[in-house]
């Protein structure tokens with residue numbers, strides 16, 4: 143097997159798969175090597191829809207299994223910081239929710255980095271390129287969920303007749319759909335939102351996520367869809383090597399020339415080496431290779447190639463806390479399903495049908511503003527610019543999601559006949575920033591991760607007000623009629639009791655990002671430019687969630703795919719790889 147390629151992409155997660163596949167499919171057919179530390183992940187059981195919330199914690203081989211440093215302000219918790227390993231990366235173990243976020247976040251991103259590639263108008267076109275939306279929502283639920291995508295002849299005709307353009311793509315590599323049928327009791331979520339005045343949003347993925355809605359699912363035709371779907375029918379110029387963990391970037395002078403793996407193989411790139419190892423491992427590999435904060439590198443006796451103080455810094459993440467309604471037996475079908483899961487599994491294995499295909503696939507998710515947060519001292523203490531951004535009509539302050547399986551019910555031991563509804567409240571626009579550093583210079587060692595979740599007073603205020611509003615929501619008549627009691631929740635609605643609960647019941651959303659931040663020319667702290675080039679060296683790019691300058695108010699896999707697609711477009715243009723393309727000035731291919 144050759145050890146020299148035009149491009150080497152390291153890491154086969156959302157960004158890496160999108161980039162490697164698109165580069166290889168370009169007209170000039172460059173040779174692309176996709177190097178991945180984990181395995182193929184091609185066992186059919188990894189794609190079962192009903193396991194989407196639990197696979198990450200059941201299949202250790204698919205998960206790097208990271209934990210944070212103890213978060214002393216959160217009762218010393220070491221928070222689960224799972225990362226996917228193997229083809230598909232974290233998309234192979236994630237919860238399969240497809241959420242794009244607020245238009246204004248992308249406009250802000252474009253402004254921050256001074257590059258219109260990232261504004262909502264342009265980003266929306268790239269999201270459509272990723273998506274294959276299937277919008278067959280059961281007719282009786284269309285008043286709650288009704289995205290504009292030409293998924294069926296009927297919808298296409300309606301859109302055409304009413305002159306409405308589709309919000310979603312229908313021929314991208316990633317198939318997305320909504321649950322059909324809905325699980326018993328799911329409509330209560332929408333009725334309750336209307337009862338308490340929180341509103342319903344028929345498509346939270348239109349660019350305006352405000353209101354209670356439904357996340358689309360990375361599920362189609364009885365299977366979860368993951369980033370490795372980009373690699374189906376890979377062209378012969380795309381070489382995929384699994385079980386190949388990168389240990390170091392190779393350099394010739396200040397040009398990156400290749401990758402050394404932990405088992406001692408060297409691979410060389412004629413053009414670029416691209417790191418897509420995710421927001422924890424990309425900064426780790428840069429530091430192991432001598433690019434990072436001088437003090438950190440010297441601490442581990444790593445020769446400093448380039449002193450870059452912000453590598454590993456600025457880490458952002460979403461986090462959530464939970465409360466659960468214990469409901470009258472029979473309000474939902476969950477206990478019946480759990481009791482007969484083995485039969486359902488056998489049925490699924492036979493012909494992909496039955497409850498393993500549909501259960502836990504409807505995930506109500508909504509985004510909300512909060513007058514109480516806007517009136518708070520913590521909000522007023524933010525700089526004027528950030529305040530103005532958060533006040534924009536489509537930018538949410540907190541998120542609520544419901545209908546997770548029995549993962550988040552706190553200390554309560556669910557009984558076999560229990561019905562329950564777990565509600566998650568997420569902090570949006572987080573202001574806390576954490577960091578990734580090294581435990582040692584050994585590439586097999588885990589990175590040291592300290593996200594400092596909820597360390598900023600604004601984030602704590604959002605957490606408290608979001609939980610308070612969520613508890614009010616859970617008292618809506620639609621729920622009350624079948625509620626026995628609230629469990630795994632704050633003792634009271636006081637700030638102190640809510641904080642006491644959240645500080646001990648805090649989960650990362652696994653949306654870590656921004657550790658190798660992108661910025662405009664004048665931004666001296668930025669690690670990469672808007673074409674993903676690592677500053678100060680040649681031939682090296684980072685293309686994954688590490689580079690995003692702000693965490694959009696969404697769930698991040700969509701952004702990770704977007705980053706991969708965007709990098710592909712930029713590289714194809716830069717190297718003239720498209721049909722009739724010519725390289726841009728001074729670049730030869």
Ligand SMILES: Cc1cc2nc3c(=O)[nH]c(=O)nc-3n(C[C@H](O)[C@H](O)[C@H](O)COP(=O)(O)OP(=O)(O)OC[C@H]3O[C@@H](n4cnc5c(N)ncnc54)[C@H](O)[C@@H]3O)c2cc1C
Pocket residue numbers: 152153154155156157158177178179180198223224225226227228229230231232233235236237238239240241386387388389418419420421423427651652653654686687688697698699700702
């Ligand atoms: C449990 C869980 C649930 C989630 N749920 C959702 C959800 O429902 N919706 C949503 O939008 N997002 C969700 N996410 C987040 C989402 O999956 C990630 O944001 C997204 O996958 C990040 O993409 P990435 O390309 O930056 O990195 P990743 O997808 O993490 O890919 C990085 C890849 O690099 C590989 N790699 C790392 N180090 C090396 C090395 N040294 N050499 C070679 N390869 C290496 C990894 O094995 C991995 O394959 C979830 C994540 C987790 C962990």
